[in-house]
Each structure stands twice: as C-alpha cells, then as structure tokens.
Amino acid sequence: xxxxxxxxxxxxxxxxxxxxxxxxxxxxxxxxxxxxxxxxxxxxxxxxxxxxxxxxxxxxxxxxxxxxxxxxxxxxxxxxxxxxxxxxxxxxxxxxxxxxxxxxxxxxxxxxxxxxxxxxxxxxxxxxxxxxxxxxxxxxxxxxxxxxxxxxxxxxxxxxxxxxxxxxxxxxxxxxxxxxxxxxxxxxxxxxxxxxxxxxxxxxxxxxxxxxxxxxxxxxxxxxxxxxxxxxxxxxxxxxxxxxxxxxxxxxxxxxxxxxxxxxxxxxxxxxxxxxxxxxxxxxxxxxxxxxxxxxxxxxxxxxxxxxxxxxxxxxxxxxxxxxxxxxxxxxxxxxxxxxxxxxxxxxxxxxxxxxxxxxxxxxxxxxxxxxxxxxxxxxxxxxxxxxxxxxxxxxxxxxxxxxxxxxxxxxxxxxxxxxxxxxxxxxxxxxxxxxxxxxxxxxxxxxxxxxxxxxxxxxxxxxxxxxxxxxxxxxxxxxxxxxxxxxxxxxxxxxxxxxxxxxxxxxxxxxxxxxxxxxxxxxxxxxxxxxxxxxxxxxxxxxxxxxxxxxxxxxxxxxxxxxxxxxxxxxxxxxxxxxxxxxxxxxxxxxxxxxxx
Amino acid sequence: xxxxxxxxxxxxxxxxxxxxxxxxxxxxxxxxxxxxxxxxxxxxxxxxxxxxxxxxxxxxxxxxxxxxxxxxxxxxxxxxxxxxxxxxxxxxxxxxxxxxxxxxxxxxxxxxxxxxxxxxxxxxxxxxxxxxxxxxxxxxxxxxxxxxxxxxxxxxxxxxxxxxxxxxxxxxxxxxxxxxxxxxxxxxxxxxxxxxxxxxxxxxxxxxxxxxxxxxxxxxxxxxxxxxxxxxxxxxxxxxxxxxxxxxxxxxxxxxxxxxxxxxxxxxxxxxxxxxxxxxxxxxxxxxxxxxxxxxxxxxx
Numbered sequence: 047x048x049x050x051x052x053x054x055x056x057x058x059x060x061x062x063x064x065x066x067x068x069x070x071x072x073x074x075x076x077x078x079x080x081x082x083x084x085x086x087x088x089x090x091x092x093x094x095x096x097x098x099x100x101x102x103x104x105x106x107x108x109x110x111x112x113x114x115x116x117x118x119x120x121x122x123x124x125x126x127x128x129x130x131x132x133x134x135x136x137x138x139x140x141x142x143x144x145x146x147x148x149x150x151x152x153x154x155x156x157x158x159x160x161x162x163x164x165x166x167x168x169x170x171x172x173x174x175x176x177x178x179x180x181x182x183x184x185x186x187x188x189x190x191x192x193x194x195x196x197x198x199x200x201x202x203x204x205x206x207x208x209x210x211x212x213x214x215x216x217x218x219x220x221x222x223x224x225x226x227x228x229x230x231x232x233x234x235x236x237x238x239x240x241x242x243x244x245x246x247x248x249x250x251x252x253x254x255x256x257x258x259x260x261x262x263x264x265x266x267x268x269x270x271x272x273x274x275x276x277x278x279x280x281x282x283x284x285x286x287x288x289x290x291x292x293x294x295x296x297x298x299x300x301x302x303x304x305x306x307x308x309x310x311x312x313x314x315x316x317x318x319x320x321x322x323x324x325x326x327x328x329x330x331x332x333x334x335x336x337x338x339x340x341x342x343x344x345x346x347x348x349x350x351x352x353x354x355x356x357x358x359x360x361x362x363x364x365x366x367x368x369x370x371x372x373x374x375x376x377x378x379x380x381x382x383x384x385x386x387x388x389x390x391x392x393x394x395x396x397x398x399x400x401x402x403x404x405x406x407x408x409x410x411x412x413x414x415x416x417x418x419x420x421x422x423x424x425x426x427x428x429x430x431x432x433x434x435x436x437x438x439x440x441x442x443x444x445x446x447x448x449x450x451x452x453x454x455x456x457x458x459x460x461x462x463x464x465x466x467x468x469x470x471x472x473x474x475x476x477x478x479x480x481x482x483x484x485x486x487x488x489x490x491x492x493x494x495x496x497x498x499x500x501x502x503x504x505x506x507x508x509x510x511x512x513x514x515x516x517x518x519x520x521x522x523x524x525x526x527x528x529x530x531x532x533x534x535x536x537x538x539x540x541x542x543x544x545x546x547x548x549x550x551x552x553x554x555x556x557x558x559x560x561x562x563x564x565x566x567x568x569x570x571x572x573x574x575x576x577x578x579x580x581x582x583x584x585x586x587x588x589x590x591x592x593x594x595x596x597x598x599x600x601x602x603x604x605x606x607x608x609x610x611x612x613x614x615x616x617x618x619x620x621x622x623x624x625x626x627x628x629x630x631x632x633x634x635x636x637x638x639x640x641x642x643x644x
Numbered sequence: 645x646x647x648x649x650x651x652x653x654x655x656x657x658x659x660x661x662x663x664x665x666x667x668x669x670x671x672x673x674x675x676x677x678x679x680x681x682x683x684x685x686x687x688x689x690x691x692x693x694x695x696x697x698x699x700x701x702x703x704x705x706x707x708x709x710x711x712x713x714x715x716x717x718x719x720x721x722x723x724x725x726x727x728x729x730x731x732x733x734x735x736x737x738x739x740x741x742x743x744x745x746x747x748x749x750x751x752x753x754x755x756x757x758x759x760x761x762x763x764x765x766x767x768x769x770x771x772x773x774x775x776x777x778x779x780x781x782x783x784x785x786x787x788x789x790x791x792x793x794x795x796x797x798x799x800x801x802x803x804x805x806x807x808x809x810x811x812x813x814x815x816x817x818x819x820x821x822x823x824x825x826x827x828x829x830x831x832x833x834x835x836x837x838x839x840x841x842x843x844x845x846x847x848x849x850x851x852x853x854x855x856x857x858x859x860x861x862x863x864x865x866x867x868x869x870x871x872x873x874x875x876x877x878x879x880x881x882x883x884x885x886x887x888x889x890x891x892x893x894x895x896x897x898x899x900x901x902x903x904x905x906x907x908x909x910x911x912x913x914x915x916x917x918x919x920x921x922x923x924x925x926x927x928x929x930x931x932x933x934x935x936x937x938x939x940x941x942x943x944x945x
Contacts, residue, residue, distance in 0.1 A: 271735055273727075292924035297734045297917055302760040306727035309720075313731025316718055317698065317739065321731070339721050467698040467716040467732065467739050475710060475717035478703070486666055487711065487719075 048103040048242045050193070051110040053131040054185070055096035056119030058089065061182035066097035067424070068186055068203035073101045074253055074426040075199040077244035081106040082424040085130050086363055094123035096131060101193075103245045106425065107390075107535035111614030113137045115239065117185055119167065121145050121153050130612055135159050138237055140188065142167040142181070161236040165229060174225045175218030183219040187226020194240040197227055252429050256394040256420035259430070260350060261286030263398030264322050266432045268439075269348070270296035271321035273310035275303055275329065278362040279418040280352035283324040304332040308349065312336055315345045316476060318466030320402055324350035327369050328358065330413075331376065337411045338377040341501065343476040344454070344464070346405035346412075346440055348398070353417040353531075355609040365418040366609020367531050368583040370591065373413045374560045380498050382505055384408070385560040387415040389516070389534040391425040396435070397557060400514070403438035408504050409464055415559065417582075419532035440464050448472055454483045456496060460504030510565045514558035517570070523550040525626055526570065526577035526599065530556055530588055533613060537580050540618035549626055559588065562595035574599040578625050580618055584608045601625075657691045659684035662713050669708060675852030675864055676706050676773055678826020683713070683742075683771070685829075686836035692740050699742045700729040702749035705780045706773035706852065709744050723754025726761045729768050730913070737914045740840065741767070747774040751807045752787040762816040762845050764913040769839045772809060773852040776859075783857035790895055795857070810891035810903060813847040814884065819906035820846035821887065823899060826853075827868035831900055838902065844909045851898065867898060874901035882907045 052069070056062045063084050070082045080101045087093035100110045112132045118124045118141040124131065133139065135158060141147065143164040152162070165188065171180040183204065190197050204223060208216040254262075260283050264272070272291065274284045288298045297314070301307035304325055311321040325333060330351045340347045353369045355361030373385045384404050388394040398414060405412040443451055443463035448471035455462040465472025475485040480497060482488050516534075519527075519541055529537035534555040541553045554570050556563070571577065577599045579589040586604035593602070605621050607613060662684045670676050687697070697715035701707035703722035710717030720728050725743045733741040750758060750772045761768065777795065778784040784797035787807040794801050813821050820842040824832035832850065839846035853863045879886065879901070887904035890897075 271731065273731060290924075292917075292921045293928040295921055295925070297921075299730070299734065301727060302756060305724060306730075306757055306760065309724045309727035310731030310734070313700070313718070313728035313733075314735035315731075316716075316728070317732040317735035319735040321735070335721050336724065343718075466736075468696060468736060470693070470695045473695050473714055473716050475719060477711065477717070477719035478721055479719060485711075485717075487708075 047239070048245075049100070050102070050114050050239065050241060051098060051100045051112070052115040052117065052189070053096065053098045053113040054117040054119075055094065055124040055127055055131060057123055058086075058092040058095050059179070060095075060119050061179065062095050062119065063097050064207065065182040065185055066099050068200060068207065069099055069189065070253060070424055070426065071203045072190075072195055072199040074251055075202070076196060077248035078103060078241065078426065079105045080426040081109055083109045083419065084422065085127060087126065088363070094120075094126050096124070096127050098131065101241060103242055107539045108532075108615065109423065109612075111616045115140065118142070118145070119181060121147055125153060132612075133157065133159065138235060138239065139163065140165060144168040163233075163235060170225045170229070171222050174221035177218070180219050180222035183222035184226040187223040187228070188230045191227045191230025192235050192239050197223070250429060251426050253424050253426055254391055255282070255422055255424050256388065256391045256416055257282035257352065257422065258286050259391055259395040260324070260398050260414070260416065260421070263395040264348070264402070265290060265294060266395070266435055267320060267399040267402035268437060269320045269322050269402060270294055271299075271311055271314035271319045272297070272323065273299045273301050273307040273314070273321070274323050274325065275301055275307045277304070277326045277329050279354055279421050280324045280326045280329070280350060282421070283350060283352075304329040305336060308333040308336040308347075312340055312345060312347055315340075315347050316343075316466065318468070320346065320406065322348040322350065324352065326352050326354050326362070327356040327360065327372065330369060330372055334376045337383065338379060338381055339478045340411040341377065341381040341383060342379070342478055342480070344409040344501065345476070346402075346409055348401045348405050348412050348414060350398075350414045350416060352421040353415060361610050363418070364610035365532060366583060367417055367533065367581050368585075368587060368609060369415065370559060370583070370587040373415050374591065380502065382502055382561055383411045383413060384505070384508060384558065385413045385415055386514070386557055387531045387559050388420055389531060389555055389557065391420060391423065392427045392430065393557070394420060395430050399435050399437070406438045406440045407461075409440060409461060410504075415531065417532050443469075443472055452483050453485045454481060454497065454500070456483060456500055460500045460502070505561050508558060508561055509563050511558055511563055512566055514556070515563070515566050516555040516557070517553065518555075519545060519552040520550050521552060522573055523552045524573060524575040525549075525551040525622070526574040527551055527553045527580065527622065528556070528577065528588070528592075529553070529580040530559060533580050533582055536613050536615050537618055539615040540622060543615060543619050544622050549622065551622060551626075560591070562592065564596055567592065567596045571596070571599050576601040576603070576625050578603040578605055578621060580613070580621070581606050582609050582611075582613060657688045657693075659688045662687045662694060662715065664712050664714050666711050668712050670705060671855050673855035673864070674705070675775065675826040675850070675854070676709065678829060678832065678864065679706070679771065679773055679850050679852055680709060680712055682824070682826070682829055682832035682836055683709075685833040686840060687713075689833070689837050690740070690840055696738070697740045697742065698729070698732045699744070700725045700732065701743070702745040702754060703780075704746035704749050704778075706744060706746045707749060715742070723749050723752070724757070725749065726754065726757040726766075726768070726770065730761060730764070730766045733767055733914055734917060737767075737918065742769050742771070742840070744771045744773065746786075747772055747776065747788040747807075747809065748778050748786045751809055751812070755787070755807070758813065759816045762813060762818045765819065765844045765910055767844055767912040767914050769836070769842075769846045769848065771836065771848045771850060773850050774809060775852050775854040776806070777854050777857045779854045779857050806895060808891065808894040809847075809849045810894050811888065814888050814891055814904060818847045818904070819844045819909050820902070821891075821904045822847070822902045823849045823851065825851050825864070825867045825871055825898065825900055827864045828871060828900060831873065835902065838905075842905065842909065844906070844912050870898045871900050872897060874899050874903065879903075881905045
C-alpha cells in the first residue's frame, strides 16, 4: 500500500503525541511524505490526547478520513474523539488488553472490525522498562514491525527523546521497543500494512508546521518587527520568531495586550520597518480599530489570524474557517484590505512573503488567514528555497520629491511615495483623522471622497491576480468546486478520486480571498452550470462573499460544516457525485433554517 | 505637511523651526497653547532636527498637537499612543520619540498601557495634558475629574474618585515624574527638556486647563497664583518616597517641577534589545560577543 492513516488515542501522559512525533520522524527519514495532526481535550495537563499520522509515498494533501490503523490505549479516551478518529470494519484495531475489552464487548456501536488485535501493552512496558509509561515505546516497536519501518530510524528518535532522562530510562524504553518489535514479528496481523517504498528518490525533507513556516516566511520577507500577545493557536508564530529575529536586527515584543501588539507593529511600520502581528479570532476583534488606522494612514502591516472555533472563546484548540467575514469586513468606514489564505504548511511560507509584498506594494494592512489545522499540523515537506522569492519594498520618495513632499498625493495608481522618520524632508503627519494630500486634517466631503477613492483604487490590480489561485481539473467541465485554506487539500483529493471515476470537474483554490478577484472568478465560472463551495463554517462564508461580488453559475451550492467536525475526501466525493446528478436537492450539513429554508 | 526642516548640525535651532503652518483648533485661552509653546522651546534647546523626531498622540483636543509641529507626527487612535510610540522607538532607536495626549486618553481608555511602558523603561517622553474633563466631546467627566464633578454625563455629580497620574506613574516605577502648568512657561519648557534628556521613561503631567468645560477657578491665570514650585520648597528629586508623599496631594496642592528623577537610571528597553541583537548577530557570525552590561543608551541630545 502507498497510503496509510494511523490514529492513536490515550490519556495525557501516555505519550501518544510523542509516539506520533517519533513515527513521523522515522517515516521522513525513510523518504515518505507524512502529515501529523494532534488533538487534545481542553485540559492543560492530563485528559485525553490523540494524534493521526498519514503516511504516503506521495505528498499528503490532508489528514484523510477513516483510519487504517487505530491504536487504542484507553477506550473512553478514544471514543471521546468521536468523528476525529473514525473507524470502519476495515480499520485494524490495536488495543491494550489491560482495558478488559474483548471481541464480544467492543464499544463500537455494533461495528465489527475484521482485524482486531489485543496486545498486553501495559504488561509488556512494566516487564521490560519497569514502568507503564513505556507503553508508547512498545507501540513504536509494534508499528515498526507491522509497517515494515526500519527500527534504526525509530531508535534515533527514541534516543534523542530520552537523552536527557538518563541511561536507565533510555535502556528501559529500548527494551520496551524491542519487545514490541518482537511481538509484531511473531504475531503477524490479519492484514498487510507494509508500505511500498517511496516513489521519489530519497531527498532531504523537513518536518514543519504552519506556524513555524509563517515565522520563517516573515523573516525571509524581511520582517524585523513582531508585536503580539499569546493566543491559541497562533502563539507559536511569536515563539518561532523569538529564536532568530534578533540576529537580523529585529525585535519581538510580547505586548501587554492584542491592541498594544498590533499598535507597536504599526509604529514600527511607520518608522520604516516591515512589521507583523499574529493572533486568533478574539485578538482579531481587538485589533480591528488599529487595522483601520493602518488603512487610513496607508501603512504596510501584516496581521496573521490563525482561525479557531468561534465566536468568542469558542473552541481554541479546534479548526474552523469562520473568521472570513471578520477579516474582510471588521473595520468601520470604506476600508478594503487584502485577505490571503494559505492551503498547506509549505504554502504558509510563500504566502506569508506574499502578504508582506502586498502590504508594501499597496501600503495597506494585509490579513493572512491561516487556520488551526495548517498552523499546528506537522508535515514532511520538501525544503523551501528562499532564493527564488522576490521581495517588494514600499515606494519611497525620490530626492526631488522630498523637496516638496506630499505624503498622500493623489496619483492614478492610488499609491504615493511613503517616507519615514529619519528621512529629511519627508516629515508629515500620519493621522487617523481624514486628511488632505499633505496630511493636514480635514472634514471636507470632497477631499474625503477623493481619499476614499485613492485608498480603494490601488487594489484594482488584485482583480486579475490569477497567480494567487490554484486551478485543477478540466477547464471546460461544467462542474466546479471551490475550497480554501486547510479544506482545499481535502477537495483536491476528492477531485482526483472523482476524476479517476470518470467524473469531470474543475477545482479552484483561492488564496486571495478579498478583494474578490472578479476577473478570475468570471473566467472560472464561465463554462460552469453547477458549482459547490466546500468550507468549514456554519454559514458558508466564502460562498456568501462570492455571491456578494460576482455573478455565479445557475446552480451554486454550499457545503459547509461548523468547525471541529472533520471533513473528509469521502464526504466531498459524495457531495460532488450528488451535484453531478440532475435535480440535486438542496442539502446543507448543519445550516440554520432561517438562512436556508428547506 | 510641508515642513521647514531647517535645523541641522552646527546651526542653532530656534522654537520657530518646530512650528508647523497648521493653525491649532483649540479654543482661545486653552492651556494646550502654552504646552505647545513650551515644547517648541524645549525642542530648540535639545537641538535635534525635526525629521529625527517622531511625535505620537492618541485622540482628544490635546492629541492634535503633533500636527502643530514640524516633526514626523502620528495622530493615532484613542488611548494607544504609547504602544505605537514604543514600536517606533524599538524600530529606530536613533529617533527622539515624544508622546502626548489627554487624561482620558492616558488614564481611561489607554490606562492599561501606562504601567507596561513604565516597566519596560521605554525611552519615551510622555506629556499628558490633564484638564480633568473630556473637552472634545463637549464636557463629560474624565478619569481625573474630582469626585462630585457635575458635567454633562454626571449632572448629579460624579461618584468616582479621580486617578492620581503622579502617584500612579511613581508607583509603577517611572524614573522621571514631573508636573507643570502652561502659565509657567519657563518652568514647563525646562521640565519638558529635562524629561527628554532623561534616558528612559519620562512622565510629565501638565495641568492644562480647559477654558470651555473646565472649572472657572482652575484656569491659566488662577493656576499661576496657586502653583508651588517643588524646587523652592526644597524637594530633593532623587527622594522617591518624599515624591510619593507629595504626589498624594494631587488635586489639592498644585506642585510644579520634578517630583522624581532616578539618579541611577536602569537600562532602557531599547538598550537591552540592542544588546541582545548584538549578541545574536555575533553568535551567528561565529564571533565571541563582547558584551558590556552597562546601558548602551545613545545620548540623543
């Protein structure tokens, strides 16, 4: 087989997450691609935890649907994750015999897996290492045996992990690992789980998550100032920047609150530096006024919003795509700001650079709308090459322009040269209050109209940014699919499945969500009679945003589910099949009736 | 803004160099005119050219002040001047960064930022024009209004005790705390100049009367008769405990001058960041860093 999905669940302290991390390290070393997603209960310590690892010989597009293998240390913990760890009768179930569950008492709602494998995990751990905490090392041994992974690659990770805990702990875990490996060798599973060798030649790959690559992208873009405040699931961006921004002469300021974080970043931008802030939904709400100030003073600024379940505190550790409206509309006055959404971990790097480029080019705040899934999942990816990036810097006034500097000069492009303190002759007043070309405060309606026009007309070139859209499938097909953010990878796989079945379709993945690129959408919609938008929000926010701006195909459908409800390629495939059939019923996963009376 | 950035090294600066062509919107008799003039004089004495000065404010009558100078001005949103100013200073430590606003801006909507600017020892000079009223919105109680103030939003008298800006900033550990009045132009200009020269966070409270909505017995001329100069009272500005004692009288006695100046200024936020940047750069270049623990604060004036 060339694609395998493993899910594991246990109590905090069982080392489930750490087993997942060892495993992804080992498969990366063997040349596979992979994706590791983690899920926790709300507890800071203890509680239940789980992870899913998808391993493939080809790049992994999404965490996948049903599990091929489920490793269950504790059935209650496992069942708490519900649809996050879905099993079918084809799932190989590996569980701790200690749980007391046997073939006759499976708590799986009358589902009867074909392969069920009880292992005395806890007993083996105690026997070999003296402590039950070594269960995860037993599991790694079992999986190495059954999946056909090199024990050496797993032992490398094990040794790294236990290096600081002393020789005795390491030796115990090595014995536990060996016991698992031995058990797998003498007890073959009823199903072959051995992975094919990787199709591509072994290359040096990296394991990273979206937040890490956002930080690295920012550095590559030339960001030298970050102001922010800890918030799940965006905090790691600040933490990653913290390690290497200083050597670039940069600054990370953990501010007293979200507003101060974005404020300091805006101040740094005023002072001539590339600056960023990062947050999640509640923080975006707090930063909104400052983003409006950035718009009216025409200062570059990148604001990352790693979306989580909302509104309000919502579900901080779960993924949702429901901040789109907030990102697009949460500013008073006639403001427009570009909103970008990365689709994968690797994409986060390049799109962060793009966010800085747009901010500098158009002297505007830009929102990078990441999500919890992309931000915190680990992927095995090919290394990114920063030398291929092209960087944009803000337009500065020439020496001649500084002789009679006019900060907000009305130009045909809407973009006027931007000076910064320290630049002689460039002195001006940046003000949230409406101002004339020179920056002098005004309450004149005519000037206000001209300035609004200036601040909006500069975004017109974005209407044709085809390069910020990924298109896949047959351009002449009458059937269209749209998906964005972390959901895009699920739609991509669904498209490949239906096309393999002979069903023709065309997929569009917008990375520029706002302003709506009217030309690109018009081109995409032209041959379509039917189109469906897949997204993870209750209202179907992109679906509604598109309808606000462009003419849509005769049959334009939304398939939207609230966050924390996993979406799977199988799910999308069935929706696409339905749409392809005539007389499609209006079906909405969990739509409120007042929005869509059935 | 068309500026007249005339000053440069070797040419003596004059107050006029810092005066912009914009005409203030303030009411005739407003205390803020005096603050502006004192500031022109202080900046001329400091001698930094306007393009090396960033002047940040929030929202309110007094927050219009950056536009009346030839410096780079940033008239931001209500209450957020301090974080923005810190971003500017950290991004370019060579700049002279001034912050100004009213008592509502600094101690009500923006009150949460003051302690943090102080505990970081951000190298800023923060001038609050404290008029004990919201003037721009035409007369509501402010965080420094005396208890019982009858204003448009408290027609039966306010129920809150006022914030004491002097005690507040001293308690949080500000290294420079002073108070002035626009009626004492020489004194105010001297305090502002001294605040700018202080290497670290300097707080200057100016009792700047509101001619339209303020108390009639607290206007510029009356203030001059009530003022008690701390220097004349024999106050030693290095005595923090005595400064705290004197600051208790905010609202009763009108002390002017320097309440407290830390004789041993601790490292500024910027100097610590500069040290960290140098250390990391040296490590990256494979050079053993030679760090001095002392404050590397550049003498800006």
